[in-house]
Amino acid sequence: MKRVIVLGGQGLFGRTVVEQLKLLGISALVAGRHQTADIQLNANDAASLRKGLAAGDLVVDTAGPFQCRSLALVQTATEVGFDVVDINDNLHYAEQVLTLGKQIAAAGIRVLSSASSVSALASAVVLQSGVSNPVRVTAFLAPASRHTANPGSAISLIESVGCPVRTFHDGKLQTQRGWTEPHRFPMPGPLGPIFGRLFESADAIYLPRIWPSLREVQMYVDTNTVGVNTLLLVAARFPRFRRWIERRISLATRISKLIGSKVGGIGYEIESPAGEIVRMAALSAENSFVIAVAPAVLAAQAIFTGGFNSTGLVLPHLQVEAAQLWEFLKSQEIDIVRIA
Helix, strand or coil: CCCEEEECCCCHHHHHHHHHHHHCCCCCEEEECCCCCCEECCCCCHHHHHHHCCCCCEEEECCCCHHHCCCHHHHHHHHHCCEEEECCCCHHHHHHHHCCHHHHHHHCCEEECCCCHHHHHHHHHHHHHCCCCCCEEEEEEECCHHHHCCHHHHHHHHCCCCCEEEEEECCEEEEEECCCCCEEECCCCCCCCEEEEEECCCHHHHHHHHCCCCCEEEEEECCCCCCHHHHHHHHHHCHHHHHHHHCCHHHHHHHHHHHCCCCEEEEEEEECCCCCEEEEEEEECCCHHHHHCHHHHHHHHHHHCCCCCCCEECCHHHCCCHHHHHHHHHHCCCEEEEEC
């Protein structure tokens, strides 16, 4: 029988994947570096991966932060012969995975990268928007920071503050200054309007491959924690203050878990060639963190049950059917809304 292994299964997103798969009747093994894991694996160590994984396995990779990851897992998958579904949101990691497309196809395995809100959900939202040739897709993320705050995500955030980030601008990847260009998004209740700052994401490389009509792909992030947006705005202007915050990431994470919001969501603006804008959002008062793993859970279920026929490097718009994703999210008390 095919083994389903959740790499990073002791973190929030990994635990959520294990729990959701169990509800779907699939028992998953937890893999990680700690001795309490079912399988001890180091995601960046090829020898460890070859020892712990076997041909025919299905690995759901939640071992972030992906900006600190090598390609060891995907490269080992092509050598050993197991499938990989990951929840990567990092642009550089996505670029690296794309370079292995031919190798993945030749191995006859499946690799579904960025099976997350970045970029599988984004793709599903564009498909559901009815805009067939979008020229702009802008994402607005407001995480439920009381649930999701951790040192990895905090490091990823602070590394973008006042520093170069890449976005898809004017039809090509361009470098801009992170945490600049404030953008408001009219998120409905219970979250309410959010005010994001420019951030880097894998959408910038995946979405233009799916829709060549795109000229702009950007993401804006609101920390959704009282006072933190202002602190980071100051840090973006004063590098010395940014470095001071960076040295206190663990403390900042603990504070976010105490005062951060339990409500979270992600919104999108999709613009047509005629300038018409469709706004859609997924949000929840308690379970918004499930949004990040929902595409990976459904893709893993389809692969495990034999209902996923594609092989090779599967782009985000083919990883999960939009209607199935909407149904799953609604079952988790996550609202999918179109905003007037």
